[in-house]
Amino acid sequence: MLELQDVTSGYGTVPAISNINISVPQGACVCLIGANGAGKTTTLLTISGLVRAFSGHIKIDGVDHTTMSADRIVRGGVSLVPEGRRVIASMSVEDNLLIGAYVRKNGPEIANDMRAVYNRFPRLFERRRHYAGSLSGGEQQMLAIGRALMARPKLLLLDEPSMGLAPHVVREIFETIQEINRQGTTILLVEQNARKALSIANYGYVLEKGRIAAEGPTEQLRNTDTVRDAYLGMGQAIESTSQAALG
Amino acid sequence: MEVFAQQIVNGLSIGSIYAVFAIGCTLIFGVLNIINLAQGAFLMIGACVGLEAARFGLPLPVTLLVAAFGGGLLGVLSEQFMFRPLRKAGGHRWMGLVASLALARLLVGVAQEIFGTEVQAYPRSSMSAIIWQIGGVRIQALQLFIIAAAVVLMLLFAFILQRTSLGRAIRTVAFSEDVARIVGVRVESATLVTFFIAGALAGAAGLLLGVLFNVVSPFMGDSALVKGLTVMILGGLGNIPGAVAGGFLLGLLEVFSVAYVSSAFRDAIGFGLIFLILLVKPTGLFSGFEERRA
Numbered sequence: 138m139l140e141l142q143d144v145t146s147g148y149g150t151v152p153a154i155s156n157i158n159i160s161v162p163q164g165a166c167v168c169l170i171g172a173n174g175a176g177k178t179t180t181l182l183t184i185s186g187l188v189r190a191f192s193g194h195i196k197i198d199g200v201d202h203t204t205m206s207a208d209r210i211v212r213g214g215v216s217l218v219p220e221g222r223r224v225i226a227s228m229s230v231e232d233n234l235l236i237g238a239y240v241r242k243n244g245p246e247i248a249n250d251m252r253a254v255y256n257r258f259p260r261l262f263e264r265r266r267h268y269a270g271s272l273s274g275g276e277q278q279m280l281a282i283g284r285a286l287m288a289r290p291k292l293l294l295l296d297e298p299s300m301g302l303a304p305h306v307v308r309e310i311f312e313t314i315q316e317i318n319r320q321g322t323t324i325l326l327v328e329q330n331a332r333k334a335l336s337i338a339n340y341g342y343v344l345e346k347g348r349i350a351a352e353g354p355t356e357q358l359r360n361t362d363t364v365r366d367a368y369l370g371m372g373q374a375i376e377s378t379s380q381a382a383l384g
Numbered sequence: 385m386e387v388f389a390q391q392i393v394n395g396l397s398i399g400s401i402y403a404v405f406a407i408g409c410t411l412i413f414g415v416l417n418i419i420n421l422a423q424g425a426f427l428m429i430g431a432c433v434g435l436e437a438a439r440f441g442l443p444l445p446v447t448l449l450v451a452a453f454g455g456g457l458l459g460v461l462s463e464q465f466m467f468r469p470l471r472k473a474g475g476h477r478w479m480g481l482v483a484s485l486a487l488a489r490l491l492v493g494v495a496q497e498i499f500g501t502e503v504q505a506y507p508r509s510s511m512s513a514i515i516w517q518i519g520g521v522r523i524q525a526l527q528l529f530i531i532a533a534a535v536v537l538m539l540l541f542a543f544i545l546q547r548t549s550l551g552r553a554i555r556t557v558a559f560s561e562d563v564a565r566i567v568g569v570r571v572e573s574a575t576l577v578t579f580f581i582a583g584a585l586a587g588a589a590g591l592l593l594g595v596l597f598n599v600v601s602p603f604m605g606d607s608a609l610v611k612g613l614t615v616m617i618l619g620g621l622g623n624i625p626g627a628v629a630g631g632f633l634l635g636l637l638e639v640f641s642v643a644y645v646s647s648a649f650r651d652a653i654g655f656g657l658i659f660l661i662l663l664v665k666p667t668g669l670f671s672g673f674e675e676r677r678a
């Protein structure tokens with residue numbers, strides 16, 4: 138469904154990712170792991186049209202998206218759950234979900250999907266009239282995912298949904314992602330938490346300094362030395378330091 | 385007591401106009417983080433086109449629409465041909481400020497050429513002739529029309545911003561252009577609409593102001609602009625309910641200072657009080673209002 142062919146992209150004239158090839162088949166859950174600064178966010182922003190590719194091609198269902206505007210990409214069925222959640226703090230939870238459905242026109246269907254999001258995340262229903270800025274980190278992540286789902290995407294891009302969340306919340310978020318995938322939405326998941334990401338994805342890519350360093354089915358990737366030493370060990374370390382940092 | 389009640393009526397009519405004007409300025413500030421100094425000139429142009437429409441024989445409510453449309457159109461043009469190219473060129477926010485001041489001067493010049501430098505008056509409308517005497521308080525039908533029109537405009541504005549998809553899109557752009565793009569908002573169109581709304585509010589305010597004082601001049605935008613900025617600051621920059629409250633407050637303040645002190649101090653007293661308020665509460669009188677609603 139999603140094909141990145143030799144994509145080079147970045148900021149100004151400096152490439153942050155170079156000659157990336159990624160393929161996400163229909164219905165799959167693919168993860169992209171890598172250290173901080175490897176270019177994971179840049180990859181997702183390029184797919185979403187917020188950062189322009191310098192060269193290469195991005196195709197979705199065979200249609201070239203490389204130079205398409207961000208709003209047409211959303212209309213074409215690709216939604217991003219951005220790094221750091223970016224919920225609209227000064228708007229109510231409900232308005233955040235409604236703005237997620239901005240590209241759609243059918244009122245009754247939108248209302249239906251809103252109910253579906255509230256069923257998936259009962260916490261959001263309880264807090265629907267509250268400002269999004271008053272939610273906890275986990276609730277904001279749920280809201281960011283809910284907002285993206287309100288556009289009814291075929292392909293959902295998630296940028297570090299586990300960032301800064303307590304382990305039990307991370308577990309909940311990952312279960313939700315798996316469920317969304319099982320219900321038919323194709324997923325490209327970016328994570329620093331390699332262990333978690335590899336546990337729910339079917340296929341994985343490892344990004345190092347803007348290049349794909351390894352790829353493969355997740356069972357296989359998990360057992361390669363590079364991934365085990367560099368990411369699974371470190372993933373643990375990152376997890377425990379971030380927990381320490383959060384107190 | 386009668387003087388007091390009379391001043392309340394007068395203060396509310398002028399204050400409602402300030403509020404309409406100031407929410408437009410506040411909207412632009414909230415969405416783009418710029419202060420558009422040409423809003424005062426849009427107000428003046430609104431009054432001028434409204435005047436032409438009135439001379440043409442159109443009824444008052446229709447002239448209001450004409451003035452609003454004129455102001456809105458100017459807002460759109462200023463964004464399309466001035467603010468956006470400046471942003472695209474990577475200009476600093478100050479550049480937009482200076483450019484908008486230049487645009488204001490340009491529009492004043494154009495208005496002088498077209499409408500002349502003389503102060504002009506609206507054709508007698510039947511509404512200014514209707515005056516109710518309640519106790520010792522004189523209420524003109526015109527004043528009621530102005531307050532009603534201002535309230536309708538503000539309610540319409542609040543409805544669009546709070547309850548419609550367009551309004552949510554504008555608020556999302558105000559929060560972050562990137563987030564707006566992520567959900568599929570065409571940021572450029574939403575920005576143009578924002579400028580239209582703000583310009584239309586300025587144009588409508590211009591007509592109401594011209595009708596209230598029965599004075600239209602190419603220079604009326606200057607003092608209006610200062611008042612609009614004052615109200616913006618009073619209400620807390622970017623705070624729309626604050627701007628509404630600030631508009632009414634300034635209108636009442638002015639009218640009372642004229643009635644009880646001297647008309648010579650009208651502006652000085654208003655601004656003096658604002659200075660005091662800012663010293664005591666630098667974020668504006670009504671800041672914190674939005675957060676508290678949570």
Ligand SMILES: Nc1ncnc2c1ncn2[C@@H]1O[C@H](COP(=O)(O)OP(=O)(O)O)[C@@H](O)[C@H]1O
Pocket residue numbers: 148153171172173174175176177178179180
């Ligand atoms: N807005 C930006 N402007 C310039 N450089 C950036 C910007 N965002 C990220 N970069 C650079 O691009 C590289 C990749 O960053 P990013 O895609 O955010 O990595 P990751 O998401 O894997 O942590 C880094 O070297 C980073 O410094």
Ligand SMILES: [Mg+2]
Pocket residue numbers: 174177178179220297
């Ligand atoms: Mg990142």
